[in-house]
Amino acid sequence: MSARNTPTQYGWITKSLHWIIAIGLWAMFFFGKYISNLELGPDNYHLIPRHKAFGMLLLALITIRILWRVTNPPPAALPAKPMEHLLAKLVHTVLYVLMLATPFFGWIGSSATGFSIPFFGLFDIPLIWGEDEKVADLFLMLHGYAAMAMTALATMHILAALYRHLIIRDETLRRMVR
Numbered sequence: 001m002s003a004r005n006t007p008t009q010y011g012w013i014t015k016s017l018h019w020i021i022a023i024g025l026w027a028m029f030f031f032g033k034y035i036s037n038l039e040l041g042p043d044n045y046h047l048i049p050r051h052k053a054f055g056m057l058l059l060a061l062i063t064i065r066i067l068w069r070v071t072n073p074p075p076a077a078l079p080a081k082p083m084e085h086l087l088a089k090l091v092h093t094v095l096y097v098l099m100l101a102t103p104f105f106g107w108i109g110s111s112a113t114g115f116s117i118p119f120f121g122l123f124d125i126p127l128i129w130g131e132d133e134k135v136a137d138l139f140l141m142l143h144g145y146a147a148m149a150m151t152a153l154a155t156m157h158i159l160a161a162l163y164r165h166l167i168i169r170d171e172t173l174r175r176m177v178r
């Protein structure tokens with residue numbers, strides 16, 4: 001199987017990045033919701049740096065994914081109504097924006113709390129905002145909203161893929177899996 005996309009097929013790099021990031025983002029959404037509802041104490045405090053480290057890892061993978069997408073065009077779209085093409089393009093573009101914005105808002109908000117962002121105990125990720133409670137509150141709130149909007153859109157994206165697979169019975173889902 002080719003590493004790069006061809007005019008008719010996705011390469012293995014695109015497929016791997018797609019599925020690793022998809023699973024990672026869903027897991028991070030539930031992880032984030034879980035920690036934000038916890039009574040934080042010495043037993044579970046380590047979960048926040050864990051959430052931040054996995055989030056930064058995903059931000060790196062998403063950046064690679066976008067650079068790969070720009071330098072490696074996807075295969076031609078399969079036949080569909082013009083409205084469906086337009087909607088798919090819109091959902092994909094907004095998904096890319098939210099995939100970047102969600103961890104980026106988390107990074108700004110977390111930096112503004114003044115707490116460090118350790119990367120699995122290996123090194124500290126630079127803070128990109130000075131300590132400021134208002135900025136921390138604002139960006140962590142935006143972080144939560146962006147994560148919710150992204151999850152809602154990802155659900156639409158999954159339903160559209162299932163519709164094409166089960167009702168239209170075309171190659172849309174199969175060519176991202178096989």
Ligand code: HEM
Pocket residue numbers: 025028029030031032033035036037048051052053054055056058059102103104106107110117140143144147148
């Ligand atoms: C990569 C994708 C990420 C997703 C999908 C995600 C998702 C979430 C969600 C759903 C929440 C709960 C929001 C709420 O209900 O109020 C949350 C909280 C949080 N996230 Fe993320 N997050 C991601 C990355 C990051 C990154 C990169 C950082 C920082 C470097 C970060 C820092 C935080 C912090 C500090 C909280 C608040 C925890 C608390 O309530 O004490 N997140 N995240």
